[in-house]
Amino acid sequence: MNDANNPPSLYAAQEPIFPRRVSGFFRTFKWWIMAVTLGIYYLTPWIRWDRGPNLPDQAVLVDLAGRRFYFFWIEIWPHEFYFVAGLLIMAGLGLFLFTSALGRVWCGYACPQTVWTDLFILVERWIEGDRNARVRLWKAKWDFKKWRLRITKWTVWLLIAIATGGAWVFYFTDAPRLAVDLFTLNAHPVAYATIGVLTATTFIFGGFMREQVCIYMCPWPRIQGAMMDEDTITVGYREWRGEPRGKKHEGTTGDCIDCMACVNVCPMGIDIRDGQQMECITCALCIDACDDVMEKIGKPRGLIDYLALSDEPLERSGGKAKPIWKHILRPRTLVYTFLWSLIGFGLIFALFIRSEIDMTVSPVRNPTFVTMSDGSIRNAYDIRLLNKHADDREFHMSLTSEELLRINLEGTDDVTVVVPANETKLQRVYVTARRGDPAATAGRTELRFWVEDLISGERAYTNSIFNGTGADQ
Amino acid sequence: MDEPRYDEVTKTYTTGHSYDGIEELNTPLPRWWLWTLYLTIVWAVIYTIAYPAWPLVSSATSGFLGYSTRGEVAAEIARVEEANFELNTQLAAVDLTTLQENAPLQQYAVSAGASVFANNCSQCHGSGAAGSVGYPNLLDDDWLWGGDIEAIATTVRHGIRNEQDEDARYSEMPAYGELLEDGEIPALVAYVKSLSGLDHDAALVEQGAELFMDNCTACHGENGMGDRDQGAPNLTDSVWLYGSSDEALTETITYSRFGVMPPWSPRLSDAQVNAVAAYVHQLGGGE
Numbered sequence: 001m002n003d004a005n006n007p008p009s010l011y012a013a014q015e016p017i018f019p020r021r022v023s024g025f026f027r028t029f030k031w032w033i034m035a036v037t038l039g040i041y042y043l044t045p046w047i048r049w050d051r052g053p054n055l056p057d058q059a060v061l062v063d064l065a066g067r068r069f070y071f072f073w074i075e076i077w078p079h080e081f082y083f084v085a086g087l088l089i090m091a092g093l094g095l096f097l098f099t100s101a102l103g104r105v106w107c108g109y110a111c112p113q114t115v116w117t118d119l120f121i122l123v124e125r126w127i128e129g130d131r132n133a134r135v136r137l138w139k140a141k142w143d144f145k146k147w148r149l150r151i152t153k154w155t156v157w158l159l160i161a162i163a164t165g166g167a168w169v170f171y172f173t174d175a176p177r178l179a180v181d182l183f184t185l186n187a188h189p190v191a192y193a194t195i196g197v198l199t200a201t202t203f204i205f206g207g208f209m210r211e212q213v214c215i216y217m218c219p220w221p222r223i224q225g226a227m228m229d230e231d232t233i234t235v236g237y238r239e240w241r242g243e244p245r246g247k248k249h250e251g252t253t254g255d256c257i258d259c260m261a262c263v264n265v266c267p268m269g270i271d272i273r274d275g276q277q278m279e280c281i282t283c284a285l286c287i288d289a290c291d292d293v294m295e296k297i298g299k300p301r302g303l304i305d306y307l308a309l310s311d312e313p314l315e316r317s318g319g320k321a322k323p324i325w326k327h328i329l330r331p332r333t334l335v336y337t338f339l340w341s342l343i344g345f346g347l348i349f350a351l352f353i354r355s356e357i358d359m360t361v362s363p364v365r366n367p368t369f370v371t372m373s374d375g376s377i378r379n380a381y382d383i384r385l386l387n388k389h390a391d392d393r394e395f396h397m398s399l400t401s402e403e404l405l406r407i408n409l410e411g412t413d414d415v416t417v418v419v420p421a422n423e424t425k426l427q428r429v430y431v432t433a434r435r436g437d438p439a440a441t442a443g444r445t446e447l448r449f450w451v452e453d454l455i456s457g458e459r460a461y462t463n464s465i466f467n468g469t470g471a472d473q
Numbered sequence: 474m475d476e477p478r479y480d481e482v483t484k485t486y487t488t489g490h491s492y493d494g495i496e497e498l499n500t501p502l503p504r505w506w507l508w509t510l511y512l513t514i515v516w517a518v519i520y521t522i523a524y525p526a527w528p529l530v531s532s533a534t535s536g537f538l539g540y541s542t543r544g545e546v547a548a549e550i551a552r553v554e555e556a557n558f559e560l561n562t563q564l565a566a567v568d569l570t571t572l573q574e575n576a577p578l579q580q581y582a583v584s585a586g587a588s589v590f591a592n593n594c595s596q597c598h599g600s601g602a603a604g605s606v607g608y609p610n611l612l613d614d615d616w617l618w619g620g621d622i623e624a625i626a627t628t629v630r631h632g633i634r635n636e637q638d639e640d641a642r643y644s645e646m647p648a649y650g651e652l653l654e655d656g657e658i659p660a661l662v663a664y665v666k667s668l669s670g671l672d673h674d675a676a677l678v679e680q681g682a683e684l685f686m687d688n689c690t691a692c693h694g695e696n697g698m699g700d701r702d703q704g705a706p707n708l709t710d711s712v713w714l715y716g717s718s719d720e721a722l723t724e725t726i727t728y729s730r731f732g733v734m735p736p737w738s739p740r741l742s743d744a745q746v747n748a749v750a751a752y753v754h755q756l757g758g759g760e
Contacts (some may be wrong), residue, residue, distance in 0.1 A: 007479075007486045007499075008499060008501055009501060010488060010499060010501055010502065011500070011502050011503070011504040011506075011507050012501035012503055012504060013499055013503075013504050014503060014504070014505065038489065169755055211507070212503060215503075216503055216506065276715040364601075366599075366600060366601030366603065367601050367603035367612070370610065370612040370613050370757065371605065371610075371613060371711055371712060372613050372614055372615075372711070372712075372758075373613060373614050373707065373710035373711060373712050374710065374711065375669075375670075375710070375711035378612075378613075378757070380612075402662040410755070410757070411755070430757065433522075435711065
């Protein structure tokens with residue numbers, strides 16, 4: 001980009017990158033991660049999970065209209081959004097933990113941008129050939145062969161992109177029914193629009209933008225600087241071993257034969273021998289490429305390797321690097337692990353103490369109380385009853401208080417309410433204190449509402465306050 | 474602006490910008506980013522043509538899409554009115570005594586009534602319908618003119634003690650300040666307070682009772698239970714529209730009271746009257 005004789009423009013064109021095929025431990029590992037992550041993404045909506053007749057049977061379902069999130073045996077209601085918040089905090093802390101221990105492993109292995117780009121490059125290689133063939137094709141005129149190869153490639157990319165956008169919408173409604181609706185053109189326009197947008201982003205980001213997304217659009221490469229320290233394991237070049245580089249017959253003494261294998265396989269188009277750089281996503285493909293070459297020329301592996309910066313002085317002076325686990329186990333990563341587990345255990349605990357029925361009480365405060373014709377004092381409460389069971393339940397309501405108070409429900413002489421399956425019901429409840437009773441003349445009297453599911457015997461309570469005439473005087 | 478200079482330390486050219494000797498290194502922006510900027514400018518221009526944007530002297534350009542937020546609200550109102558047309562027709566014609574048997578219509582009436590109430594009734598009766606001195610509390614079980622849903626609808630439709638509507642509920646209590654002797658009014662006050670068990674001057678009760686029999690029973694009844702046909706309040710209960718202090722009762726007896734409520738028909742449609750009656754009826758005191 002910068003050479004001393006030629007001042008660059010203020011704007012740079014995208015440099016074409018043609019990553020060469022490579023094989024080795026990390027490449028194989030990445031294939032597995034790609035298979036697992038893409039498998040999870042595409043297949044999850046199709047897993048069925050029987051919840052009974054009134055509830056959806058999709059194992060993972062974000063029901064936005066019904067405001068429920070189903071995850072196998074777990075069902076999250078809107079008021080339990082703290083589970084989502086907790087998971088997001090865990091995801092954040094997890095990212096801190098992995099970055100401080102292993103650098104940008106997220107970028108190199110698990111980021112959707114990396115995974116889909118990898119998949120798109122795989123397709124590109126199948127159709128257009130490996131690096132040299134692709135470079136030739138890129139330089140070639142737009143003849144029939146070039147058009148044929150390009151259009152084939154774009155078509156396959158587009159199919160993958162449509163599948164990607166298509167899989168996303170299945171998380172939000174019953175997948176088999178939506179699939180039929182999509183193909184018969186009966187699905188909601190929002191579904192098509194979502195698929196359209198995600199198809200476009202997948203196609204453009206995976207096919208054409210690729211490393212531009214990481215370098216110019218993603219904030220994480222910038223943030224990672226604050227997350228890493230000298231013990232963080234990251235991909236590096238042992239320049240004290242490799243330099244001075246050059247062909248063997250030229251009489252150079254370093255191990256690096258300047259074969260450019262590490263550069264040719266790099267999906268980001270950088271030279272790792274220049275040292276740590278923001279563009280490096282630590283995908284480790286250069287390690288595989290270099291190890292391959294080192295074996296061929298009979299030198300030890302690891303000229304390019306996962307390294308910690310703190311080992312450099314040690315290795316330069318001929319010593320041996322600390323084992324990897326000593327770099328990883330350090331107070332900082334232990335603190336992250338501790339916090340991460342703490343929230344995890346908290347969420348699991350919260351999951352187990354959830355009850356299937358619940359209530360929230362909002363006292364009516366306009367007015368605070370009503371004087372009835374017989375002189376009794378009445379308070380009103382809006383009580384929302386929750387029934388998480390898959391069938392209708394009868395809820396019996398009662399209250400306890402040190403004072404004599406009577407409860408009755410609006411619109412019924414009974415004190416039982418039927419709450420539909422997997423729904424909430426808003427019920428106005430009146431509590432009355434007789435004329436002259438302490439609760440009628442006092443300012444505030446504590447009371448406790450109880451609700452009992454007559455079938456399962458589960459109980460829940462909420463404390464509230466009864467207002468008497470005393471508060472007004 | 475200076476010529477770009479090659480910086481040996483960073484091995485990078487400068488942009489040529491130099492302010493007080495501070496130079497800027499040239500880290501080139503991707504060209505597609507520049508195109509994105511141009512694209513947003515083009516988009517902005519199209520947007521200002523398509524939507525209301527450019528201010529003129531007394532208005533603004535309306536945009537070729539003809540969009541306005543006011544038009545959107547009007548369309549939304551029209552949509553809601555059309556959607557509710559069937560329910561409103563039913564509600565206007567419904568027999569109120571059987572409204573509760575029709576759960577969806579009852580539900581619609583109550584929520585429609587709540588907004589009618591907030592717009593038209595809360596000024597006097599309060600947003601919580603608890604009323605205030607002189608304006609009845611609609612939450613309790615005490616009703617001057619009747620508390621079943623039809624009586625409430627009649628009150629809403631024709632109002633109380635107004636000249637504009639000959640079907641309005643009407644009654645007038647005489648101002649006893651002109652009819653009774655000095656000293657008789659405190660006795661009457663004491664007797665009236667004794668009816669509902671309030672603290673009172675026991676020595677005056679006997680005289681008060683006699684005065685009550687002579688002057689008040691025609692409307693309030695012999696036992697003071699009131700008469701809904703005449704809107705005469707029940708004096709034995711705990712609800713006092715104008716207060717139950719000696720001063721308030723003295724004022725009531727001396728000068729009388731004349732609470733007026735305007736007629737709400739035809740200002741409110743039949744459906745709205747029925748809706749607000751259904752709403753008031755379910756507030757906690759309906760009969």
